[in-house]
Amino acid sequence: xxxxxxxxxxxxxxxxxxxxxxxxxxxxxxxxxxxxxxxxxxxxxxxxxxxxxxxxxxxxxxxxxxxxxxxxxxxxxxxxxxxxxxxxxxxxxxxxxxxxxxxxxxxxxxxxxxxxxxxxxxxxxxxxxxxxxxxxxxxxxxxxxxxxxxxxxxxxxxxxxxxxxxxxxxxxxxxxxxxxxxxxxxxxxxxxxxxxxxxxxxxxxxxxxxxxxxxxxxxxxxxxxxxxxxxxxxxxxxxxxxxxxxxxxxxxxxxxxxxxxxxxxxxxxxxxxxxxxxxxxxxxxxxxxxxxxxxxxxxxxxxxxxxxxxxxxxxxxxxxxxxxxxxxxxxxxxxxxxxxxxxxxxxxxxxxxxxxxxxxxxxxxx
Numbered sequence: 001x002x003x004x005x006x007x008x009x010x011x012x013x014x015x016x017x018x019x020x021x022x023x024x025x026x027x028x029x030x031x032x033x034x035x036x037x038x039x040x041x042x043x044x045x046x047x048x049x050x051x052x053x054x055x056x057x058x059x060x061x062x063x064x065x066x067x068x069x070x071x072x073x074x075x076x077x078x079x080x081x082x083x084x085x086x087x088x089x090x091x092x093x094x095x096x097x098x099x100x101x102x103x104x105x106x107x108x109x110x111x112x113x114x115x116x117x118x119x120x121x122x123x124x125x126x127x128x129x130x131x132x133x134x135x136x137x138x139x140x141x142x143x144x145x146x147x148x149x150x151x152x153x154x155x156x157x158x159x160x161x162x163x164x165x166x167x168x169x170x171x172x173x174x175x176x177x178x179x180x181x182x183x184x185x186x187x188x189x190x191x192x193x194x195x196x197x198x199x200x201x202x203x204x205x206x207x208x209x210x211x212x213x214x215x216x217x218x219x220x221x222x223x224x225x226x227x228x229x230x231x232x233x234x235x236x237x238x239x240x241x242x243x244x245x246x247x248x249x250x251x252x253x254x255x256x257x258x259x260x261x262x263x264x265x266x267x268x269x270x271x272x273x274x275x276x277x278x279x280x281x282x283x284x285x286x287x288x289x290x291x292x293x294x295x296x297x298x299x300x301x302x303x304x305x306x307x308x309x310x311x312x313x314x315x316x317x318x319x320x321x322x323x324x325x326x327x328x329x330x331x332x333x334x335x336x337x338x339x340x341x342x343x344x345x346x347x348x349x350x351x352x353x354x355x356x357x358x359x360x361x362x363x364x365x366x
Contacts, residue, residue: 010230012127015223019125022140022216026118029209030111036202037108044101046073054081056187063191067093068100068199088188091168093196094157107150113143130227137224144217151203151210158200165193 009015042048043065050065051058066085095103117140124136172186173179204210 007130008128009130009133009227015220016125016127018216018219018223019121019137022144022220023118023122025209025212025216026114026121026140026144029205029213030115030118034108034111034115037104037111040069040104041101041108043069044071044073044097046071046075050075050080052078052081054083059187060191060194063088063188064195064198067097067192067195068095069097071097071101083188084185085188087172087183087185088192091161091164091189091192093161093164095161103154110143110146110150114147117143134224134228137220141217141221141224144213148210148214148217151205154203155200158196158203162193162196162200165189165196169193 039048051062054062062081062083067088117136121136121140124132126133169186169189172189173182174186176182201207205213
């Protein structure tokens with residue numbers, strides 16, 4: 001029995017290139033963000049070393065730690081310098097350090113899944129295995145979509161924090177030229193704005209990586225949809241597509257062991273006039289067999305359309321209406337042709353009928 005070939009992915013070269021980019025970038029980014037989230041969790045528990053002295057050079061780092069990552073723990077005075085946070089506490093951030101910790105834990109779990117599915121994407125996408133390839137692409141796309149949505153949400157949140165820090169800092173004078181006193185601790189608001197804008201950029205992965213991830217996600221989803229919708233992967237000469245105009249799709253099935261009823265087709269061509277000039281024996285032609293043989297010919301599609309219908313073989317031109325060439329009627333006496341045979345020097349031919357194999361004498365053919 002004929003076995004159809006295994007389905008394969010069309011245009012696999014471009015798909016494999018996109019899969020390599022998506023898998024390698026996914027592995028690299030997931031490892032980096034796993035390290036960043038683990039660092040944030042350790043900072044919440046005061047495990048990391050911050051600074052032992054407060055200055056304008058270390059203020060941004062200290063405010064960054066206090067606003068987003070410092071929990072309820074107490075660091076030793078030798079590792080951390082306390083300062084007046086009265087002005088800094090006037091700004092209410094969207095996420096407090098405890099909510100940032102929960103967000104980091106969820107992001108860590110999604111990053112681990114991102115690492116796993118990126119490795120699966122590199123290993124499972126094969127040209128001759130459509131099912132595994134689609135499973136790997138859809139799984140990778142789900143977690144990358146989750147990562148991108150979380151990046152957008154966190155970026156918007158830290159952008160709101162930046163606006164609040166910036167609006168609060170505008171209420172204070174930066175130098176003695178402006179009217180009013182100068183409060184040096186108002187610089188903590190600027191440090192808070194820098195911390196918020198830094199978190200927004202980190203959340204969007206520098207914007208460039210985020211756009212690359214979204215582009216790869218859209219491209220692979222489109223290719224996966226086309227692969228899933230492709231139903232002619234096993235299309236061959238003996239198993240064509242349903243929407244093909246090949247004759248093999250419309251011909252009736254061949255039944256070699258069944259008796260077939262042959263229907264005689266009557267021609268209704270008005271221009272056809274039978275010719276009865278001779279009394280030769282007529283030969284009946286199996287028209288159905290000729291039609292089916294023409295349909296089964298490999299070169300029938302290359303021929304002109306007239307060869308697909310046997311009726312077109314019998315299209316005679318219209319009779320000449322001139323009176324000088326009258327039409328022959330079927331009632332006229334057949335014309336007897338005279339055959340002159342040279343007999344000088346040669347024996348006369350024997351025109352006696354030959355015995356038939358069935359014992360029935362056949363009439364003369366001439």
